[in-house]
Structures are given as structure tokens and as C-alpha cells.
Amino acid sequence: MGKPIFLIGFMGSGKTTWGKKLANALEIPFIDMDHEIVEKIGMSIPEYFSLHGDEGFRKIEREVMLDQAERTGIISTGGGTPCYFDNMQWLIDHGTVLYLKHSPKSLWNRLSQSDVNKRPALKGFSGEELLSFIEEKLNERAPFYDRAHIHVDQINTPLEKLVEIIEDYQNDDAN
Ligand SMILES: Nc1ncnc2c1ncn2[C@@H]1O[C@H](COP(=O)(O)OP(=O)(O)O)[C@@H](O)[C@H]1O
Ligand SMILES: O=C(O)C1=C[C@@H](OP(=O)(O)O)[C@@H](O)[C@H](O)C1
Ligand SMILES: [Mg+2]
Known part of the structure; x- marks a missing residue:
């Protein structure tokens, strides 16, 4: 098995839930970096x-990312991982980077249904304030996310299609 597939994207884009499903479908290991961080620090991320x-x-987060160098399988990053230090370049150099892309409105719908307190980067925002925050933050982060090898519109890309996209990309000798 070759280099890992890093899933990147904004909070709520489905990196963790789709990462698990994809790994299952491709029969390869799954790692969630946030889960590894929690094990390393011995407390929750909000704490x-x-x-x-x-x-x-x-x-x-960067230390845990560097620990992934020799890993294989699907690795879900945190929403901010590509946007600090030279992390995005490191991800590009060490694996296939796949961006799960959403509009601010779609992220807002999804994040409104989840517990915002589990994601301290959302600062407890809800409603209109949450939407404005997502728009601003996504604007700031998009230049990093946009460098990914593969971009997928997650809403309109069924899992089977995503599996196909990954397999095609990895079988292409040019990559
Ligand atoms: N199909 C869906 N439609 C709407 N909301 C969803 C759907 N799937 C997941 N969500 C919500 O979106 C959030 C995204 O899940 P998660 O995998 O934790 O994203 P990430 O790891 O990218 O932050 C979950 O908290 C869940 O409430
Ligand atoms: O976007 C961010 O800055 C963060 C996203 C979170 O991961 P998810 O994207 O899986 O929610 C987690 O790493 C931390 O709360 C910070
Ligand atoms: Mg996650």
C-alpha cells in the first residue's frame, strides 16, 4: 500500500464520517488526527x-501530523491543519490530498445540527453569526484547501464515485 490519502476541508465537511466510510469501502486503515491528538494530550480538544x-x-496538531509520515490508509485531518506553518506543503509531499468542498450555507446547515461547543474554533457562535463566521473563515482558509490534489463537491459525489476517483488517481502513473 502506498502513501496515505489526507482528507481536508472546513469543520463539518465530513472528514471524520466520510473518512471512516471510505476506509471501509477501500478496505484500508483509518486514522482521525483529532482522535490521535486527544490520546496524546489526555483531555478533550475544547479543554x-x-x-x-x-x-x-x-x-x-503539527506534531501529530508529522507522526503520519510512515502511515497508509485514509487520514482525516482537522479543519485548520492545512492552514498553519507549512502544513499544506507537507501534506502534499506526503500523500494524496483530497478536499471535501462545501458552500458556506451547506457548512452552516451541518454545523447548526452539531454541538458547536465541541469545536472551540467556532467560538460558540450560532445562527446568523455562525454563518458570517463560516464565510469569513472559509475565505481565509480556501487558498490552502484549494491546493489539494483532488477537489470533490461532497454533497453531489456519492461514496462509490469518491472511491472510483481515488482509485483512478492512485492508478495513474503520473501521480
Ligand atoms: N448528510 C449530512 N447532512 C447534514 N449534516 C450532516 C450530514 N452528515 C454529517 N452531518 C453533520 O455534519 C457534521 C460533519 O461531520 P464530521 O464528519 O465530524 O465533519 P468534520 O470531521 O469534517 O468536521 C456532523 O456533526 C453532522 O452533524
Ligand atoms: O477548523 C479548526 O480550526 C478545527 C477543527 C476541528 O476538527 P474538525 O474539522 O474535524 O471539526 C479540530 O481540529 C479543532 O477543533 C480545530
Ligand atoms: Mg473531524
Whole structure:
């Protein structure tokens, strides 16, 4: 088995849920970087944020990313992973990077249904305030996400199609 497939995208884009499904379908291992971070720090991500701030979290996140160098399978990153240090370049150099793309409205729908307190980067926002925050943050992060090898519109790409896209990409000798 070759280099890993890194799933990237905004919070709520489905990196964790689709990562599991994809790994299952492709019969390859699955790793969620946030899960590895929680094991390493011995507390939840919101707790770590409140103790060490965004800056502290980004350092741990990078360490956990560097630990993935020899891994294979599907690796779901956190929404901010590609957007700090030279992380995006590292991901590009060490695997196939797949961006699960959504509009701000779609992310807003999904995140409105989830517990915003589990994602400290959302700062507890809801309603209109959450939508404005998503629009702004996505604007800021899009230049990083856009560098991915593969872009997929997640809503209109069924899982079977995504499996096909990955297999085709990996079988293409040019990659
Ligand atoms: N098909 C769907 N339609 C609407 N919302 C969904 C759907 N699938 C998942 N969600 C919601 O979107 C969130 C995205 O899930 P998750 O896999 O945790 O994303 P990520 O890891 O990219 O942050 C979940 O909290 C869930 O509430
Ligand atoms: O976008 C971000 O800055 C973050 C996204 C989260 O992961 P998900 O994208 O899986 O929610 C998690 O890494 C942390 O709460 C910070
Ligand atoms: Mg996740």
C-alpha cells in the first residue's frame, strides 16, 4: 500500500464520517488526527484550547501530523491543519490530498445540527453569526484547501464515485 490519502476541508465537511466510510469501502486503515491528538494530550480538544489557546493546539496538531509520515490508509485531518506553518506543503509531499468542498450555507446547515461547543474554533457562535463566521473563515482558509490534489463537491459525489476517483488517481502513473 502506498502513501496515505489526507482528507481536508472546513469543520463539518465530513472528514471524520466520510473518512471512516471510505476506509471501509477501500478496505484500508483509518486514522482521525483529532482522535490521535486527544490520546496524546489526555483531555478533550475544547479543554486543551482553554488551557493553551489556539497557538498551543496548532503545535500539537503539527506534531501529530508529522507522526503520519510512515502511515497508509485514509487520514482525516482537522479543519485548520492545512492552514498553519507549512502544513499544506507537507501534506502534499506526503500523500494524496483530497478536499471535501462545501458552500458556506451547506457548512452552516451541518454545523447548526452539531454541538458547536465541541469545536472551540467556532467560538460558540450560532445562527446568523455562525454563518458570517463560516464565510469569513472559509475565505481565509480556501487558498490552502484549494491546493489539494483532488477537489470533490461532497454533497453531489456519492461514496462509490469518491472511491472510483481515488482509485483512478492512485492508478495513474503520473501521480
Ligand atoms: N448528510 C449530512 N447532512 C447534514 N449534516 C450532516 C450530514 N452528515 C454529517 N452531518 C453533520 O455534519 C457534521 C460533519 O461531520 P464530521 O464528519 O465530524 O465533519 P468534520 O470531521 O469534517 O468536521 C456532523 O456533526 C453532522 O452533524
Ligand atoms: O477548523 C479548526 O480550526 C478545527 C477543527 C476541528 O476538527 P474538525 O474539522 O474535524 O471539526 C479540530 O481540529 C479543532 O477543533 C480545530
Ligand atoms: Mg473531524
